[in-house]
Amino acid sequence: MTVFLLSLLSAGDADKREDLAARIYRELLALRQSEGLSDLPRTPALDRVAARRAVSIAARPAERRLPPKEPLARLLRDEESLRGRKLVEQIDVQRETGNPVEATRRAWLNHTPYWDLLIEEGFEALGLGVGRAEDGSLVIVTVFLEGRSVPTDLATLEERTEREVNRIRSEHGLPALTTLPALRDVARRHSEDMARRGFFDHASPEGSTAGDRVLAFGLPYRMVGENIGKSMEMEDPVVTIVDGWLHSPGHRANLLHPRYRRTGVGIAISEDGVIYFTQLFVQPTGRQGEVRSP
Numbered sequence: 001m002t003v004f005l006l007s008l009l010s011a012g013d014a015d016k017r018e019d020l021a022a023r024i025y026r027e028l029l030a031l032r033q034s035e036g037l038s039d040l041p042r043t044p045a046l047d048r049v050a051a052r053r054a055v056s057i058a059a060r061p062a063e064r065r066l067p068p069k070e071p072l073a074r075l076l077r078d079e080e081s082l083r084g085r086k087l088v089e090q091i092d093v094q095r096e097t098g099n100p101v102e103a104t105r106r107a108w109l110n111h112t113p114y115w116d117l118l119i120e121e122g123f124e125a126l127g128l129g130v131g132r133a134e135d136g137s138l139v140i141v142t143v144f145l146e147g148r149s150v151p152t153d154l155a156t157l158e159e160r161t162e163r164e165v166n167r168i169r170s171e172h173g174l175p176a177l178t179t180l181p182a183l184r185d186v187a188r189r190h191s192e193d194m195a196r197r198g199f200f201d202h203a204s205p206e207g208s209t210a211g212d213r214v215l216a217f218g219l220p221y222r223m224v225g226e227n228i229g230k231s232m233e234m235e236d237p238v239v240t241i242v243d244g245w246l247h248s249p250g251h252r253a254n255l256l257h258p259r260y261r262r263t264g265v266g267i268a269i270s271e272d273g274v275i276y277f278t279q280l281f282v283q284p285t286g287r288q289g290e291v292r293s294p
Helices: 011-034 046-056 072-076 098-111 112-118 154-171 181-197 210-216 236-245 249-255
Strands: 087-094 123-128 130-132 137-144 223-232 262-269 273-285 290-292
Touching: 011 098, 011 112, 011 130, 046 072, 046 123, 046 130, 046 137, 072 087, 072 290, 087 098, 087 112, 098 112, 154 236, 154 249, 154 262, 154 273, 181 210, 181 223, 181 262, 181 273, 210 223, 210 273, 223 236, 223 249, 236 249, 236 273, 249 273
Parallel strands: 223 290
Antiparallel strands: 087 137, 123 137, 130 137, 223 273, 262 273
């Protein structure tokens, strides 16, 4: 998102601030439209992030306003909707000018890094505002929200997860787990159920457990274990999930249990982009046995 914020202004300047922010926003949309690009929505959450950034920059001495080195991540602590998301910012400091909207337009047109950001098609939203420093300078902060690149080949992610788990087991001198397509189906159905109904638990809302689900597929076991995880990390969710399991005692115990011989990983993605993982571990036998969950 793009955020241009008016910070450090008196209360009486609030209307002017919002009006200027709105006019700058319309100008940015017009520039994108001139390139045949779609509009980027402006959201309150990114406006707040940019406002905090603008306040911080405008409060600095003039010689230290650019470039800020601190990461944007610390500004996202109170923004639940932005956690795990990647933001890209652009900062422009203008001396007193009679037409800040036109000055902003020229800046975006004449500076290649600005223009490349503005016409980037991978962003999903922007916000804007303007902040004024004590010496009268305008601090314009633009924050773009990168779109999620949602994985489409879930079967490949499932296979990668199984390979990564077997690689770790091999490093610990343990035998590789054999994938059973039926176990993968059971695991996938549980992930799909969590993604669809928005819960995150080994037991379904109706109370069915991993053991129940495995038996319902006609798969008897001596011992069964289940690891679940969820992530919004789209670049490599497999690494994120498996590393998390390794650092959780219960999940690690399942992953490295020497008696398990069969496995199946099932993955699903919710409408809001959360990736749900379920991995089943089974020691087969001809009768029902122990169930292990972290």
